[in-house]
Amino acid sequence: MKSEDISKFLDERIEAKDFPSAVYLVAEKGEIVFQDALGFAVVEPEKIEANIDTIYDLASLTKVLVAGLLCAKLIERREIKLEGAIGKYFPQFDRDEKREITIENFLVHTSGLAAWKPFYLIDEQKPARQQGRNAQLDNSALAYARASVFAEPLENSVNSKVVYSDPNFIILTFLIEKIYDKRIDKIAREEIITPLGLEKTFFNPPKELQKQIAASEKGNEFERQTCVELGYEIRNPQSAFRNRIIWGEVHDGNAWFMKGVSGHAGLFSTAEEVFKIAQQFLPRTTTLLKPETCELFRTNFTKAKNEARSIAFQLAATPDSTAGNALTKDSFGHTGFTGTSLWIEPETERIFILLTNRTHTRKMPFANINSVRRRFHELAVQALNAKS
Numbered sequence: 497m498k499s500e501d502i503s504k505f506l507d508e509r510i511e512a513k514d515f516p517s518a519v520y521l522v523a524e525k526g527e528i529v530f531q532d533a534l535g536f537a538v539v540e541p542e543k544i545e546a547n548i549d550t551i552y553d554l555a556s557l558t559k560v561l562v563a564g565l566l567c568a569k570l571i572e573r574r575e576i577k578l579e580g581a582i583g584k585y586f587p588q589f590d591r592d593e594k595r596e597i598t599i600e601n602f603l604v605h606t607s608g609l610a611a612w613k614p615f616y617l618i619d620e621q622k623p624a625r626q627q628g629r630n631a632q633l634d635n636s637a638l639a640y641a642r643a644s645v646f647a648e649p650l651e652n653s654v655n656s657k658v659v660y661s662d663p664n665f666i667i668l669t670f671l672i673e674k675i676y677d678k679r680i681d682k683i684a685r686e687e688i689i690t691p692l693g694l695e696k697t698f699f700n701p702p703k704e705l706q707k708q709i710a711a712s713e714k715g716n717e718f719e720r721q722t723c724v725e726l727g728y729e730i731r732n733p734q735s736a737f738r739n740r741i742i743w744g745e746v747h748d749g750n751a752w753f754m755k756g757v758s759g760h761a762g763l764f765s766t767a768e769e770v771f772k773i774a775q776q777f778l779p780r781t782t783t784l785l786k787p788e789t790c791e792l793f794r795t796n797f798t799k800a801k802n803e804a805r806s807i808a809f810q811l812a813a814t815p816d817s818t819a820g821n822a823l824t825k826d827s828f829g830h831t832g833f834t835g836t837s838l839w840i841e842p843e844t845e846r847i848f849i850l851l852t853n854r855t856h857t858r859k860m861p862f863a864n865i866n867s868v869r870r871r872f873h874e875l876a877v878q879a880l881n882a883k884s
Contacts, residue, residue, distance in 0.1 A: 498532035499879040505871060510535040514863040515835050515852035517546035517710055521767040522876045523847040526781045530879060531767065537710035539857040540741055544707060551696050551709045552851040553747050554763045554770070555832030559665045561773045562684045563759030564793075564808025565784070566672050567603060569687060572789045575675055578603070578807075585671055588646040596654050599671070602664040604797045604805040608650035609663045614723050615641045616736055616753035641753065642670065658803035662750065662760045669759035681757045691784060692772050697765040700756040701744055709764065711743040712834055713855035718862065719749045747834055747855065761832075767849050770838060774847050777828070777840055794826045794842045812839070820870030822877040823848075837869050848876050 499522070506518045517535035521528060531548060538544040554561065570576045578600035583590030589597055593608075601607040618640055645666050652659060669680050676683045681699040689697050701709060716737040723730055730736060737749070746752050748761035756762050765773075779787030792807040804811035809828035812819035819827050819839050823846075829839030835854030840847050850872050854862050 497530060499530040499875065501879060502530060502872065502875045503532045503534060505875055506532075506534050506868075509865075509868050513858065514865055514868060515854040515858070516856050517550070518850065518852045519546055519548060519550055519552070519767045520851070520872065520876075521771055521847070521849040522880065523771055523849075524880055525845045526775060528768070528771065529883065530876065537853065538707070538743065540711070540714070546710065548768065549696065549708065549766050550851075551701065551705065551764050551766055552836060552853060553710070553712055553832075553834045554765055554836050554851075555748060555761050555834040556662075557770070557830055557832045557836050557838055558751075558759060558761050558763040560777075560808045560830045560838070561765075561770065562680065562688065562763055563665050563668050563672065564603070565688060565773070565776060566680075566683060566759075567599070567668060568785055568789055568792055568807060570672070570675060571792070572786055576671070582667070582671070585674055586646060586667075593650055593654065599668075600797060600807075601654060602668050603807050605658050605660050605664055605803075606655050606798060606801070606805075607661065607664050608652040608654045608656065609648055609659070609661045609667075610651045611659055611661050612722075613648065613663060614719065614728060614736075615644050615666075615750050617723065617728055617730065618644050638754065645670075658798050658801050658805055660803075665760035666750065666754075666758060672759060679757055680759050681762075684763075688773065688776075688784065692769075692776075694765070694769045694772060697763065697769045697773070699762045699764070700746075701764050703744065706744040709744045710851075710853040711741055711856045712747040712853055714741050714857075715739040716742070716747075716749055718855070718860060721860065741856075767851055770849050770851070771847060774838055774840055774849070778842060778845055780845065790842075793828050793840075796826075816866075818866050818869040820873045822870070822874040831866075831869070835865060839873065846877075846880065848873055 517537045519533045522530040533546040537546040537550045720737045746756045746762045751758045751761040775781040776784045777793045779790040796804045798805045804813035812823045812827040813825040827841040831837040835852035837850045
Protein backbone atom coordinates (compact mmCIF):
# COMPACT_ATOMS: atom_id res chain seq x y z
CA MET A 497 0.00 0.00 0.00
CA LYS A 498 1.38 3.40 -0.91
CA SER A 499 1.13 6.70 0.93
CA GLU A 500 -0.43 9.24 -1.42
CA ASP A 501 1.44 12.10 0.23
CA ILE A 502 4.85 10.43 0.07
CA SER A 503 4.38 9.27 -3.51
CA LYS A 504 3.19 12.69 -4.63
CA PHE A 505 6.16 14.38 -2.97
CA LEU A 506 8.71 12.02 -4.52
CA ASP A 507 7.05 12.37 -7.92
CA GLU A 508 7.52 16.12 -7.60
CA ARG A 509 11.21 15.64 -6.82
CA ILE A 510 11.56 13.39 -9.87
CA GLU A 511 9.96 16.14 -11.97
CA ALA A 512 12.40 18.61 -10.41
CA LYS A 513 15.20 16.28 -11.62
CA ASP A 514 16.60 15.45 -8.19
CA PHE A 515 16.68 11.80 -9.28
CA PRO A 516 15.09 9.72 -12.05
CA SER A 517 13.61 7.07 -9.73
CA ALA A 518 12.69 6.38 -6.13
CA VAL A 519 11.56 3.34 -4.20
CA TYR A 520 10.48 3.79 -0.59
CA LEU A 521 9.43 1.50 2.23
CA VAL A 522 8.05 2.45 5.63
CA ALA A 523 7.59 -0.22 8.28
CA GLU A 524 6.49 -0.47 11.89
CA LYS A 525 6.96 -3.32 14.37
CA GLY A 526 8.22 -5.72 11.74
CA GLU A 527 5.46 -5.04 9.20
CA ILE A 528 5.62 -3.05 5.96
CA VAL A 529 3.00 -0.30 6.08
CA PHE A 530 3.75 1.85 3.02
CA GLN A 531 5.79 1.27 -0.12
CA ASP A 532 5.87 2.43 -3.72
CA ALA A 533 8.14 2.77 -6.75
CA LEU A 534 8.26 5.83 -8.98
CA GLY A 535 10.08 7.03 -12.07
CA PHE A 536 12.63 5.29 -14.26
CA ALA A 537 15.37 3.12 -12.81
CA VAL A 538 17.19 3.38 -16.13
CA VAL A 539 16.96 6.30 -18.56
CA GLU A 540 20.06 5.56 -20.65
CA PRO A 541 20.81 3.52 -22.71
CA GLU A 542 17.12 2.50 -22.54
CA LYS A 543 14.11 3.36 -20.42
CA ILE A 544 13.13 0.92 -17.66
CA GLU A 545 10.55 1.83 -15.03
CA ALA A 546 11.34 1.38 -11.36
CA ASN A 547 9.34 -1.18 -9.40
CA ILE A 548 9.23 -2.43 -5.82
CA ASP A 549 11.85 -5.07 -6.64
CA THR A 550 14.32 -2.75 -8.40
CA ILE A 551 17.85 -3.42 -7.19
CA TYR A 552 19.90 -0.38 -6.17
CA ASP A 553 23.60 0.21 -5.60
CA LEU A 554 23.39 0.93 -1.87
CA ALA A 555 26.79 2.67 -1.73
CA SER A 556 27.68 3.49 1.89
CA LEU A 557 24.69 1.64 3.33
CA THR A 558 27.14 -1.25 2.92
CA LYS A 559 28.93 0.14 5.98
CA VAL A 560 26.00 -0.61 8.28
CA LEU A 561 24.27 -3.51 6.52
CA VAL A 562 27.46 -5.55 6.16
CA ALA A 563 30.52 -4.23 8.01
CA GLY A 564 28.66 -2.81 11.00
CA LEU A 565 26.50 -5.88 11.41
CA LEU A 566 29.46 -8.24 11.10
CA CYS A 567 31.46 -6.22 13.64
CA ALA A 568 28.53 -6.43 16.06
CA LYS A 569 28.52 -10.20 15.64
CA LEU A 570 32.27 -10.33 16.34
CA ILE A 571 31.84 -8.13 19.43
CA GLU A 572 29.04 -10.38 20.63
CA ARG A 573 31.24 -13.45 20.16
CA ARG A 574 34.11 -11.69 22.01
CA GLU A 575 36.35 -12.05 18.98
CA ILE A 576 36.98 -8.31 18.95
CA LYS A 577 36.61 -5.59 21.58
CA LEU A 578 35.63 -2.01 20.94
CA GLU A 579 38.53 -0.83 23.08
CA GLY A 580 40.94 -3.21 21.37
CA ALA A 581 43.86 -1.61 19.55
CA ILE A 582 43.86 -2.15 15.79
CA GLY A 583 47.63 -2.60 16.08
CA LYS A 584 46.98 -6.00 17.65
CA TYR A 585 45.83 -7.20 14.23
CA PHE A 586 47.92 -5.05 11.91
CA PRO A 587 51.50 -4.15 12.92
CA GLN A 588 51.39 -1.17 10.55
CA PHE A 589 49.27 0.57 13.23
CA ASP A 590 51.43 -0.45 16.16
CA ARG A 591 53.59 2.66 15.93
CA ASP A 592 53.65 6.38 16.57
CA GLU A 593 50.31 8.12 16.92
CA LYS A 594 48.43 5.24 15.29
CA ARG A 595 49.17 2.97 18.24
CA GLU A 596 46.22 4.36 20.21
CA ILE A 597 43.61 3.81 17.47
CA THR A 598 40.97 1.31 18.57
CA ILE A 599 38.33 -0.65 16.70
CA GLU A 600 35.75 1.71 18.16
CA ASN A 601 37.54 4.67 16.58
CA PHE A 602 37.02 3.15 13.14
CA LEU A 603 33.38 2.26 13.82
CA VAL A 604 32.48 5.77 15.02
CA HIS A 605 34.83 7.67 12.68
CA THR A 606 37.20 9.16 15.26
CA SER A 607 40.39 7.46 14.02
CA GLY A 608 41.87 10.65 12.62
CA LEU A 609 42.09 9.28 9.08
CA ALA A 610 41.11 11.34 6.04
CA ALA A 611 37.53 11.32 4.79
CA TRP A 612 38.43 9.91 1.37
CA LYS A 613 41.38 9.05 -0.82
CA PRO A 614 41.40 7.63 -4.38
CA PHE A 615 43.40 4.49 -3.67
CA TYR A 616 42.96 3.46 -7.30
CA LEU A 617 45.42 6.20 -8.24
CA ILE A 618 48.33 4.27 -6.82
CA ASP A 619 51.74 4.26 -8.48
CA GLU A 620 51.70 3.58 -12.21
CA GLN A 621 53.76 0.46 -11.60
CA LYS A 622 50.55 -1.30 -10.65
CA PRO A 623 49.46 -4.02 -13.10
CA ALA A 624 47.17 -2.83 -15.86
CA ARG A 625 43.44 -3.15 -15.30
CA GLN A 626 41.85 -5.80 -17.45
CA GLN A 627 38.96 -4.63 -19.57
CA GLY A 628 35.50 -6.00 -18.95
CA ARG A 629 32.25 -5.48 -17.11
CA ASN A 630 33.71 -6.33 -13.69
CA ALA A 631 37.24 -5.03 -13.39
CA GLN A 632 39.76 -7.58 -12.21
CA LEU A 633 43.15 -6.72 -10.77
CA ASP A 634 46.28 -8.69 -10.24
CA ASN A 635 46.67 -9.63 -6.58
CA SER A 636 49.88 -7.62 -6.37
CA ALA A 637 47.95 -4.45 -7.23
CA LEU A 638 45.43 -5.16 -4.48
CA ALA A 639 48.27 -5.74 -2.07
CA TYR A 640 49.80 -2.42 -3.13
CA ALA A 641 46.47 -0.66 -2.57
CA ARG A 642 46.07 -2.35 0.82
CA ALA A 643 49.53 -1.13 1.81
CA SER A 644 48.55 2.36 0.67
CA VAL A 645 45.49 2.34 2.94
CA PHE A 646 47.58 1.21 5.91
CA ALA A 647 50.22 3.85 5.20
CA GLU A 648 47.75 6.75 5.21
CA PRO A 649 48.86 9.45 7.66
CA LEU A 650 46.43 10.81 10.22
CA GLU A 651 44.83 14.14 9.36
CA ASN A 652 43.54 14.69 12.89
CA SER A 653 44.55 13.43 16.30
CA VAL A 654 42.80 10.26 17.42
CA ASN A 655 39.48 10.88 19.22
CA SER A 656 39.58 14.63 18.61
CA LYS A 657 36.49 14.79 16.40
CA VAL A 658 34.23 12.82 14.10
CA VAL A 659 35.33 12.79 10.46
CA TYR A 660 33.22 10.42 8.40
CA SER A 661 35.78 8.34 6.53
CA ASP A 662 35.71 5.61 3.89
CA PRO A 663 39.22 4.46 4.87
CA ASN A 664 37.87 3.62 8.34
CA PHE A 665 35.57 1.00 6.87
CA ILE A 666 38.07 -0.20 4.29
CA ILE A 667 40.37 -1.06 7.20
CA LEU A 668 37.48 -2.68 9.08
CA THR A 669 36.95 -4.78 5.94
CA PHE A 670 40.53 -6.03 6.22
CA LEU A 671 39.98 -6.75 9.93
CA ILE A 672 36.79 -8.75 9.32
CA GLU A 673 38.44 -10.69 6.51
CA LYS A 674 41.48 -11.44 8.69
CA ILE A 675 39.33 -12.86 11.49
CA TYR A 676 37.09 -14.92 9.22
CA ASP A 677 39.95 -15.78 6.85
CA LYS A 678 37.82 -15.19 3.76
CA ARG A 679 36.59 -12.32 1.60
CA ILE A 680 33.83 -10.13 2.98
CA ASP A 681 31.32 -10.97 0.23
CA LYS A 682 31.55 -14.65 1.19
CA ILE A 683 31.28 -13.76 4.88
CA ALA A 684 28.19 -11.64 4.20
CA ARG A 685 26.59 -14.48 2.27
CA GLU A 686 27.23 -17.01 5.05
CA GLU A 687 26.42 -14.75 8.00
CA ILE A 688 23.68 -12.45 6.64
CA ILE A 689 22.32 -13.15 3.18
CA THR A 690 21.71 -16.91 3.39
CA PRO A 691 20.37 -16.96 6.99
CA LEU A 692 17.87 -14.22 6.11
CA GLY A 693 16.84 -15.91 2.86
CA LEU A 694 17.77 -12.91 0.71
CA GLU A 695 17.69 -13.47 -3.03
CA LYS A 696 18.49 -10.04 -4.48
CA THR A 697 21.24 -8.87 -2.17
CA PHE A 698 24.84 -9.27 -3.28
CA PHE A 699 28.16 -7.78 -4.26
CA ASN A 700 28.85 -7.86 -8.00
CA PRO A 701 25.30 -8.63 -9.23
CA PRO A 702 24.98 -11.38 -11.86
CA LYS A 703 25.07 -9.95 -15.36
CA GLU A 704 21.69 -11.47 -16.22
CA LEU A 705 20.03 -9.22 -13.60
CA GLN A 706 21.27 -5.98 -15.13
CA LYS A 707 17.84 -4.84 -16.33
CA GLN A 708 16.49 -5.20 -12.80
CA ILE A 709 19.13 -2.79 -11.48
CA ALA A 710 18.92 1.00 -11.28
CA ALA A 711 21.66 2.68 -13.30
CA SER A 712 24.19 5.14 -11.92
CA GLU A 713 26.45 7.88 -13.25
CA LYS A 714 28.20 7.90 -16.59
CA GLY A 715 31.94 7.64 -16.30
CA ASN A 716 32.84 8.40 -12.66
CA GLU A 717 33.01 12.07 -13.64
CA PHE A 718 32.31 13.17 -10.06
CA GLU A 719 35.30 11.29 -8.68
CA ARG A 720 37.51 12.43 -11.56
CA GLN A 721 36.67 16.07 -10.89
CA THR A 722 37.17 15.55 -7.16
CA CYS A 723 40.63 14.11 -7.80
CA VAL A 724 41.51 17.11 -9.97
CA GLU A 725 40.26 19.56 -7.32
CA LEU A 726 42.31 17.80 -4.64
CA GLY A 727 45.43 17.99 -6.76
CA TYR A 728 45.93 14.32 -7.59
CA GLU A 729 47.93 13.49 -10.70
CA ILE A 730 45.88 11.40 -13.10
CA ARG A 731 48.37 9.77 -15.43
CA ASN A 732 46.01 7.29 -17.04
CA PRO A 733 42.36 8.44 -16.79
CA GLN A 734 41.14 5.63 -19.05
CA SER A 735 42.43 3.09 -16.54
CA ALA A 736 41.30 4.93 -13.40
CA PHE A 737 37.82 6.01 -14.50
CA ARG A 738 35.05 4.37 -16.47
CA ASN A 739 33.49 6.35 -19.33
CA ARG A 740 30.36 4.23 -19.75
CA ILE A 741 27.05 4.22 -17.94
CA ILE A 742 27.73 2.49 -14.62
CA TRP A 743 24.92 -0.03 -14.55
CA GLY A 744 25.02 -3.29 -12.65
CA GLU A 745 28.50 -2.64 -11.24
CA VAL A 746 29.51 -0.67 -8.17
CA HIS A 747 29.65 3.09 -8.62
CA ASP A 748 32.27 3.80 -5.92
CA GLY A 749 35.76 3.97 -7.43
CA ASN A 750 37.66 2.41 -4.55
CA ALA A 751 35.16 -0.45 -4.25
CA TRP A 752 35.37 -1.04 -8.02
CA PHE A 753 39.16 -1.10 -7.72
CA MET A 754 38.76 -3.74 -4.98
CA LYS A 755 36.91 -6.01 -7.45
CA GLY A 756 33.52 -4.67 -6.32
CA VAL A 757 33.89 -6.09 -2.82
CA SER A 758 34.41 -3.97 0.29
CA GLY A 759 32.78 -3.15 3.60
CA HIS A 760 32.54 0.56 2.77
CA ALA A 761 30.56 0.20 -0.50
CA GLY A 762 29.56 -2.43 -3.03
CA LEU A 763 26.33 -3.99 -1.75
CA PHE A 764 23.29 -4.10 -4.04
CA SER A 765 19.78 -4.84 -2.81
CA THR A 766 16.07 -4.04 -2.97
CA ALA A 767 14.05 -2.00 -0.48
CA GLU A 768 12.34 -5.11 0.93
CA GLU A 769 15.61 -6.95 1.45
CA VAL A 770 17.21 -3.88 3.04
CA PHE A 771 14.22 -3.95 5.39
CA LYS A 772 14.97 -7.57 6.32
CA ILE A 773 18.55 -6.68 7.21
CA ALA A 774 17.44 -3.52 9.02
CA GLN A 775 15.32 -5.60 11.37
CA GLN A 776 18.54 -7.17 12.67
CA PHE A 777 19.36 -3.90 14.44
CA LEU A 778 16.24 -4.03 16.64
CA PRO A 779 16.09 -6.30 19.72
CA ARG A 780 12.59 -7.69 19.11
CA THR A 781 13.03 -8.58 15.47
CA THR A 782 16.70 -9.58 15.21
CA THR A 783 17.51 -13.19 14.45
CA LEU A 784 21.24 -12.71 13.84
CA LEU A 785 22.19 -10.96 17.08
CA LYS A 786 21.36 -11.20 20.76
CA PRO A 787 18.74 -8.56 21.61
CA GLU A 788 21.09 -6.79 24.04
CA THR A 789 23.70 -6.37 21.29
CA CYS A 790 21.31 -4.02 19.48
CA GLU A 791 22.00 -1.37 22.14
CA LEU A 792 25.25 -0.71 20.29
CA PHE A 793 23.33 0.92 17.46
CA ARG A 794 21.40 3.48 19.52
CA THR A 795 24.14 4.37 22.03
CA ASN A 796 26.02 7.62 21.52
CA PHE A 797 29.75 6.82 21.61
CA THR A 798 30.83 10.35 20.62
CA LYS A 799 29.23 12.58 23.26
CA ALA A 800 30.45 16.17 23.29
CA LYS A 801 31.89 15.79 19.80
CA ASN A 802 30.73 17.42 16.58
CA GLU A 803 28.53 14.49 15.55
CA ALA A 804 26.58 11.84 17.44
CA ARG A 805 27.67 8.38 16.33
CA SER A 806 26.79 4.87 17.42
CA ILE A 807 28.40 1.70 16.12
CA ALA A 808 28.50 2.22 12.32
CA PHE A 809 25.47 4.57 12.35
CA GLN A 810 24.86 8.27 12.72
CA LEU A 811 22.35 9.25 15.40
CA ALA A 812 19.49 11.69 14.84
CA ALA A 813 20.93 13.79 17.69
CA THR A 814 23.54 14.98 15.16
CA PRO A 815 22.90 18.60 14.12
CA ASP A 816 21.39 18.72 10.61
CA SER A 817 21.00 14.94 10.51
CA THR A 818 19.04 13.60 7.54
CA ALA A 819 16.63 12.07 10.06
CA GLY A 820 15.18 15.56 10.47
CA ASN A 821 13.05 16.56 13.45
CA ALA A 822 10.42 13.90 12.86
CA LEU A 823 12.45 11.07 14.41
CA THR A 824 13.55 10.67 18.01
CA LYS A 825 17.12 11.67 18.83
CA ASP A 826 18.25 8.08 19.45
CA SER A 827 17.11 7.04 15.99
CA PHE A 828 20.02 5.76 13.92
CA GLY A 829 20.63 5.77 10.21
CA HIS A 830 22.94 6.10 7.27
CA THR A 831 22.97 7.45 3.72
CA GLY A 832 24.66 6.40 0.48
CA PHE A 833 26.21 8.62 -2.19
CA THR A 834 24.13 7.08 -4.98
CA GLY A 835 21.00 8.44 -3.27
CA THR A 836 20.06 5.81 -0.71
CA SER A 837 19.14 6.08 2.97
CA LEU A 838 18.01 3.99 5.93
CA TRP A 839 16.77 5.28 9.29
CA ILE A 840 15.52 3.28 12.26
CA GLU A 841 13.56 4.58 15.27
CA PRO A 842 14.17 2.03 18.03
CA GLU A 843 11.34 2.75 20.49
CA THR A 844 8.57 2.61 17.88
CA GLU A 845 10.40 -0.01 15.77
CA ARG A 846 9.82 2.14 12.73
CA ILE A 847 12.06 1.71 9.68
CA PHE A 848 12.34 4.25 6.86
CA ILE A 849 14.03 3.28 3.57
CA LEU A 850 14.44 5.57 0.56
CA LEU A 851 16.37 4.35 -2.47
CA THR A 852 17.10 6.65 -5.41
CA ASN A 853 19.71 6.81 -8.17
CA ARG A 854 20.43 10.54 -8.07
CA THR A 855 23.65 10.28 -10.13
CA HIS A 856 22.00 8.74 -13.20
CA THR A 857 21.57 11.06 -16.21
CA ARG A 858 22.05 14.08 -13.96
CA LYS A 859 24.51 16.89 -14.59
CA MET A 860 26.88 17.82 -11.80
CA PRO A 861 26.68 18.99 -9.19
CA PHE A 862 24.29 16.20 -8.29
CA ALA A 863 21.26 17.25 -6.26
CA ASN A 864 21.82 17.36 -2.51
CA ILE A 865 18.78 15.35 -1.43
CA ASN A 866 19.15 15.72 2.33
CA SER A 867 16.10 17.99 2.48
CA VAL A 868 14.19 15.35 0.48
CA ARG A 869 15.19 12.71 3.02
CA ARG A 870 14.02 14.88 5.92
CA ARG A 871 10.69 15.63 4.26
CA PHE A 872 10.25 11.94 3.46
CA HIS A 873 10.61 11.15 7.16
CA GLU A 874 8.14 13.88 8.12
CA LEU A 875 5.52 12.61 5.68
CA ALA A 876 6.13 8.99 6.69
CA VAL A 877 5.70 9.72 10.40
CA GLN A 878 2.54 11.69 9.67
CA ALA A 879 1.15 8.82 7.62
CA LEU A 880 1.99 6.26 10.30
CA ASN A 881 0.46 8.38 13.06
CA ALA A 882 -2.71 8.95 11.02
CA LYS A 883 -3.04 5.22 10.46
CA SER A 884 -2.57 4.19 14.09
